[in-house]
Amino acid sequence: MERVYNNIVVLGAGESGNGAAILARRKGYAVFVSDNGPIKPHYKQELEEEGIGYEENGHTADRIMAADLVIKSPGIPEKVQLIKNLRAAGKEIISEIEWAYRFKGDSRIVAITGSNGKSTTTSLLYYLLHNAGLDVSMVGNIGISFAKQVALSPTAWYVIEVSSFQLDDITSFRAEIGVLLNITPDHLDRYEYKFENYIKSKFRIAAFQTENDMLILNIDDPEITRYLAHNHIKPKIISITMSEQNLPQDEGAFMKDEDMHIKYEGDDMKLSIHDLALKGKHNQYNSMAAGISARAAGIRKEKIRESFSTFEGLEHRLEFVATVRGVDFINDSKGTNLNSVWFALESMKQPVVLILGGQDKGNDYNEIMDLVQEKVRAIVCMGIDNAPIHKAFENVIKHIVDTQSAKDAVNAAYSLAEKGDVVLLSPGCASFDLFKNYEDRGTQFKQAVREL
Missing domain, CATH: 3.40.50.720 (NAD(P)-binding Rossmann-like Domain)
Incomplete structure (x- = not known):
């Protein structure tokens, strides 16, 4: 009532x-x-x-x-x-998604959360559902707010990107399909610097789900499996994993050789990774989550296959910008924490000149040390205080240079790069020291590349 x-x-x-x-x-x-x-x-x-x-x-x-x-x-x-x-x-204090939920009527919800990959998975799933002809909108942390959409142009389906902050103040919000992609330390200043508080917050996506709802979980994530071992949750769990051996149920998604399998209601849908528009291991997780969600939403395999191959990805998230005299430039300005940088580096096949830095949230650069040693030729710092980056990598990387603008960073990276290298902007930090936001940082980076 x-x-x-x-x-x-x-x-x-x-x-x-x-x-x-x-x-x-x-x-x-x-x-x-x-x-x-x-x-x-x-x-x-x-x-x-x-x-x-x-x-x-x-x-x-x-x-x-x-x-x-x-x-x-x-x-x-x-x-x-x-x-x-x-x-x-x-x-009574509630969040905006809780308020919107109270007026959504008979509409159905897919809610996606996680420390990384939320925006890509949300955009991909929206694309899958929209292409299949569903009356669907993409809301939440990406684009228009859930409440504004409900107020101005309600739809039959909502694909919602939700953050832990939004989940903290729900009292009845539930998604028929929930997705939890991964959990890595982030925003700990909001959770008394206790990682376990942040983990609990992410799992609030299941707080009001029933046995008839579904929660899609990445069971390769150690924090997710640890939480499941000690806590009971009501919804039906569907797993995504890199290994078929890890799949605890008949349903779920996994990778085998160079194929992605989506098993749902007795049917095994197989797609070659070469047919996926999104590249990189992290995007295989995102694609599995979106694919199984689309199957659960009733989308036919042929439509999913077609949409997977034509999806163009997000601006500022591993976005290819240009190749200049044999050097590729990639804009990952949305990578505002080190886990994002790890994923970005992990997906690079060429030697990397890495543009790193910004407003540091207390980063522990050891998280990316192995990949930096393996793949990074030089580091270009782009921030007001670059001391933590120098301290972390001075004994590992020969060339570390400081810049204070996107243009200078691009020019410095280009001069350090060799033919066949990739210049990767994946800052691992917030953008507010030099830019309005990560979009502004990414836009300025792209403009500077085009001016080379």
Whole structure:
């Protein structure tokens, strides 16, 4: 039964917060938006067009504490005093995906989470479902928010990229098909620097699933298998793995020789890895997850096969830019943690000049040390403080140079590269020291390559 709220407050006026506010307004609720920082002009315009009141550059505590429902944007941590006060007062606090879920009607949901590969898998699955003619939208951490889609243009299917932050504040959200790709340390500052808290958060994707729902898990991931050994979860588990021997059920996806197998409801669908548009071992996991999800959504094998071969991949995620005088340039600006860099290096077949650096989140560069020693010819640092990179690799890599712009980094990398090499931008860090965001960093990188 739909609950009645007289006073809804949305904290944060980004894509998620605005979506939640618009949905509340369209459903007839009184709603107010409060952001501790400045609100971007296009988001202000959205709120004004919907007749939604808002404040920026600070919170009016009394007004917020008077709310009977608070929808919290995922970027706001629990340690903020206002959140502590709301919790202490017993206020109902939910995330935007929880709010949207309450109004999704009979629509079906595939929710995808993991430390790496979420965006690629979400985009690929959306492409598979859309190409097969389903009424589907791609929402969440990628593109438009779930709530805004529900408010403005609801669809029969939602493919949602969800982060651990969004899952932290769900109270009923459930996906008919959930996907958990992998778990590696990330965002630990939000989880009291305890990896086990982050793992629990990722598994909240299954918190409200039933026995009739499905959870697709990468059972090659040690943290996932460790969690399963000590915790019971309700949904039917379908596994993806590199080895058929690891497959615990008759259903699931695995790699054998140079083929990907998708086994579902007694049928074994086989695809050559050479027919997959996405290359690299990490993308085999992403493709297996998307493929088994598509089969579970009722998509025919022929459509899946066709879409796998034509999918073009994501901008800023292992995106081929150009070949300049025998040197390939690849933009992996979305690689903002070291696990992403590991995956990127693992998929490289040529010697690499690696562009690394940015706003460091306390990286332990030993995570990529073996691959750097094996594959990297030179490192070009692109950040304000490059000392941690120098310290980590000074005894391993002969050429380490510092740059402070995309253009300088590209020029330096090009001068260090030899014919047949690849220049890989995979920073392993956030972009906020020199760029607006990872998209801006990737765009500037591509522009600099084209100017060579």
